[in-house]
Amino acid sequence: xxxxxxxxxxxxxxxxxxxxxxxxxxxxxxxxxxxxxxxxxxxxxxxxxxxxxxxxxxxxxxxxxxxxxxxxxxxxxxxxxxxxxxxxxxxxxxxxxxxxxxxxxxxxxxxxxxxxxxxxxxxxxxxxxxxxxxxxxxxxxxxxxxxxxxxxxxxxxxxxxxxxxxxxxxxxxxxxxxxxxxxxxxxxxxxxxxxxxxxxxxxxxxxxxxxxxxxxxxxxxxxxxxxxxxxxxxxxxxxxxxxxxxxxxxxxxxxxxxxxxxxxxxxxxxxxxxxxxxxxxxxxxxxxxxxxxxxxxxxxxxxxxxxxxxxxxxxxxxxxxxxxxxxxxxxxxxxxxxxxxxxxxxxxxxxxxxxxxxxxxxxxxxxxxxxxxxxxxxxxxxxxxxxxxxxxxxxxxxxxxxxxxxxxxxxxxxxxxxxxxxxxxxxxxxxxxxxxxxxxxxxxxxxxxxxxxxxxxxxxxxxxxxxxxxxxxxxxxxxxxxxxxxxxxxxxxxxxxxxxxxxxxxxxxxxxxxxxxxxxxxxxxxxxxxxxxxxxxxxxxxxxxxxxxxxxxxxxxxxxxxxxxxxxxxxxxxxxxxxxxxxxxxxxxxxxxxxxxxxxxxxxxxx
Amino acid sequence: xxxxxxxxxxxxxxxxxxxxxxxxxxxxxxxxxxxxxxxxxxxxxxxxxxxxxxxxxxxxxxxxxxxxxxxxxxxxxxxxxxxxxxxxxxxxxxxxxxxxxxxxxxxxxxxxxxxxxxxxxxxxxxxxxxxxxxxxxxxxxxxxxxxxxxxxxxxxxxxxxxxxxxxxxxxxxxxxxxxxxxxxx
Numbered sequence: 001x002x003x004x005x006x007x008x009x010x011x012x013x014x015x016x017x018x019x020x021x022x023x024x025x026x027x028x029x030x031x032x033x034x035x036x037x038x039x040x041x042x043x044x045x046x047x048x049x050x051x052x053x054x055x056x057x058x059x060x061x062x063x064x065x066x067x068x069x070x071x072x073x074x075x076x077x078x079x080x081x082x083x084x085x086x087x088x089x090x091x092x093x094x095x096x097x098x099x100x101x102x103x104x105x106x107x108x109x110x111x112x113x114x115x116x117x118x119x120x121x122x123x124x125x126x127x128x129x130x131x132x133x134x135x136x137x138x139x140x141x142x143x144x145x146x147x148x149x150x151x152x153x154x155x156x157x158x159x160x161x162x163x164x165x166x167x168x169x170x171x172x173x174x175x176x177x178x179x180x181x182x183x184x185x186x187x188x189x190x191x192x193x194x195x196x197x198x199x200x201x202x203x204x205x206x207x208x209x210x211x212x213x214x215x216x217x218x219x220x221x222x223x224x225x226x227x228x229x230x231x232x233x234x235x236x237x238x239x240x241x242x243x244x245x246x247x248x249x250x251x252x253x254x255x256x257x258x259x260x261x262x263x264x265x266x267x268x269x270x271x272x273x274x275x276x277x278x279x280x281x282x283x284x285x286x287x288x289x290x291x292x293x294x295x296x297x298x299x300x301x302x303x304x305x306x307x308x309x310x311x312x313x314x315x316x317x318x319x320x321x322x323x324x325x326x327x328x329x330x331x332x333x334x335x336x337x338x339x340x341x342x343x344x345x346x347x348x349x350x351x352x353x354x355x356x357x358x359x360x361x362x363x364x365x366x367x368x369x370x371x372x373x374x375x376x377x378x379x380x381x382x383x384x385x386x387x388x389x390x391x392x393x394x395x396x397x398x399x400x401x402x403x404x405x406x407x408x409x410x411x412x413x414x415x416x417x418x419x420x421x422x423x424x425x426x427x428x429x430x431x432x433x434x435x436x437x438x439x440x441x442x443x444x445x446x447x448x449x450x451x452x453x454x455x456x457x458x459x460x461x462x463x464x465x466x467x468x469x470x471x472x473x474x475x476x477x478x479x480x481x482x483x484x485x486x487x488x489x490x491x492x493x494x495x496x497x498x499x500x501x502x503x504x505x506x507x508x509x510x511x512x513x514x515x516x517x518x519x520x521x522x523x524x525x526x527x528x529x530x531x532x533x534x535x536x537x538x539x540x541x542x543x544x545x546x547x548x549x550x551x552x553x554x555x556x557x558x559x560x561x562x563x564x565x566x567x568x569x570x571x572x573x574x575x576x577x578x579x580x581x582x583x584x585x586x587x588x589x590x591x592x593x594x595x596x597x598x599x600x601x602x603x604x605x606x607x
Numbered sequence: 608x609x610x611x612x613x614x615x616x617x618x619x620x621x622x623x624x625x626x627x628x629x630x631x632x633x634x635x636x637x638x639x640x641x642x643x644x645x646x647x648x649x650x651x652x653x654x655x656x657x658x659x660x661x662x663x664x665x666x667x668x669x670x671x672x673x674x675x676x677x678x679x680x681x682x683x684x685x686x687x688x689x690x691x692x693x694x695x696x697x698x699x700x701x702x703x704x705x706x707x708x709x710x711x712x713x714x715x716x717x718x719x720x721x722x723x724x725x726x727x728x729x730x731x732x733x734x735x736x737x738x739x740x741x742x743x744x745x746x747x748x749x750x751x752x753x754x755x756x757x758x759x760x761x762x763x764x765x766x767x768x769x770x771x772x773x774x775x776x777x778x779x780x781x782x783x784x785x786x787x788x789x790x791x792x
């Protein structure tokens with residue numbers, strides 16, 4: 001991801017006659033040169049020249065979505081599942097403003113994206129012209145960087161620079177606003193050459209190695225720690241599959257336990273005995289207790305999100321803390337650390353492995369015994385009544401989905417919406433490879449999963465792509481069933497339908513006296529008929545007896561499916577660290593003894 | 608752990624930012640401060656290098672050491688930013704502000720105002736029978752003191768630029784290629 005070398009001119013840049021190209025054609029040539037194969041977008045007046053240029057070529061495929069927000073989420077999942085940069089094309093004004101949610105989502109989760117937005121002609125900018133919006137102004141805090149192309153000569157360099165910025169360092173979304181006169185008029189296809197900003201990025205990338213003394217201090221701490229823990233995050237996924245391999249190697253050599261954030265799932269194999277599961281608000285008991293009790297916390301590619309730390313002053317109170325991150329602004333932001341490892345987390349892992357060398361793994365028997373005692377508390381436990389008429393518990397539905405997917409042996413990508421189902425998926429679906437888990441972590445965007453499944457399926461046409469969803473989130477971008485139908489994407493939408501905005505209801509129960517203000521979904525659609533109306537297949541499981549057959553039928557079907565899984569309506573997601581509480585103050589749920597949880601007013605505000 | 612950094616002491620910091628002279632660059636910096644809730648006590652900006660197209664922004668801000676560190680790291684993340692320097696941290700610096708101060712008065716007060724202006728080396732840049740405009744440069748504290756003394760002598764209007772600052776000694780923050788004296792633009 002950090003390779004910023006100027007790309008080589010490709011075949012079609014050699015054969016064209018640059019004098020006759022308009023801006024739209026130059027744009028597409030540069031995208032091809034940068035290796036772009038797919039663009040997710042929606043046409044409109046200001047981008048018609050680009051759509052015309054798309055029509056006249058066959059190097060770049062365009063996927064027509066039904067809403068610009070979905071274009072960005074699809075591109076995010078495309079990027080996350082392939083390691084490439086996602087590309088979005090939207091029109092001016094409403095097209096661009098509709099994309100904003102997706103851009104912030106990508107910014108929060110560090111997803112490399114380039115969003116091309118149309119703009120009214122340069123002369124009309126600032127005149128409140130039809131479909132004009134101050135797009136660079138609106139998206140300034142929503143992107144890593146943005147551009148307004150003002151002259152034809154700057155078009156090609158800006159597009160190349162935008163990709164370098166999106167991919168370089170901590171990845172993120174970049175927007176290029178393209179006035180219509182720039183895309184209609186003649187523009188030069190300048191040869192690839194690094195711009196000053198690209199040179200600066202290259203310089204930063206070249207220095208992207210943690211300082212040797214910081215590595216030495218980390219190794220020293222690792223050798224003497226009695227209760228060490230690796231706290232791993234999305235940075236490892238962003239660093240590439242190699243970083244995930246290095247993490248596995250370092251964990252093997254040291255014998256240290258590993259926990260992961262929501263964004264980091266898959267970097268370390270979930271079924272591995274050294275894996276303690278996800279930490280944080282709905283994390284595993286052993287992961288949270290180990291975070292609280294460790295004496296050495298090695299944070300790798302994480303940003304100490306409040307959903308992970310809980311009460312900041314009680315976060316891992318007795319540990320020596322090491323933080324590795326490519327973005328120095330993340331270090332010491334929330335939790336002060338003892339050692340800063342500034343740099344790419346893959347490079348950091350490589351340096352740590354080299355410095356560890358053939359050191360023998362320390363004796364951590366006591367620590368592992370302690371972890372085993374925490375593990376004996378089954379925080380994810382639930383009891384499923386197995387009589388055929390019994391109500392399906394949502395955790396069981398995901399567990400069966402996972403087991404039957406395993407039986408199918410297919411390479412599987414899972415996207416989720418946001419809410420209880422997302423947490424249950426993180427808890428009960430296992431990942432052993434990076435880039436297979438696509439979820440909105442930082443922004444928590446309901447409506448992410450369905451378009452994300454579109455993006456993943458476009459990138460991996462032969463893979464199994466499942467959106468684990470809730471009925472409320474599904475309805476937020478339900479129009480994308482049209483995209484799924486148009487491109488015959490065999491996406492599986494697995495809805496855990498409890499007729500509530502479940503996570504909202506859970507918090508209302510916990511913090512607002514069970515006053516379920518507006519969290520019950522009246523007038524839900526018949527999801528089976530909805531699937532059929534979009535040329536797909538609908539299935540429904542009403543009870544335990546129907547569940548396995550529906551999952552098997554869904555997996556066997558070669559087209560898109562909505563599986564409406566009617567689950568227990570009042571089920572809550574546990575364990576839970578109520579906001580404002582420490583990691584050793586988890587609520588374990590009605591089935592288990594509740595720990596003394598500190599529910600405070602401050603905690604209510606943090607929810 | 609790192610106790611020094613968690614101390615909740617609010618400190619003032621003068622931060623210099625060398626940034627590309629492009630449209631929206633200042634908005635990026637200001638938006639960063641407002642969006643993340645950082646304080647701006649004063650902010651000055653002007654082009655300092657026409658050939659490289661660079662502007663220098665001087666921000667007077669305040670916060671805990673952890674917040675100041677965040678401000679610097681966040682500023683460095685901005686793509687058009689070439690260099691960030693914390694003058695408060697990196698040794699001695701000179702900080703100057705320009706103020707234009709209007710006094711409307713007559714009689715004794717008028718004479719007293721002139722006398723104070725002289726002792727502060729403020730220049731009279733406009734005079735009428737009933738008013739003066741003084742121009743004064745110096746540290747923000749000096750200007751504060753001047754305004755305070757003028758308060759009862761007919762002080763009517765104040766315009767201040769905010770602080771421009773530079774490190775003392777031969778250390779160069781970021782090399783410029785085009786000195787303002789050569790400027791032809």
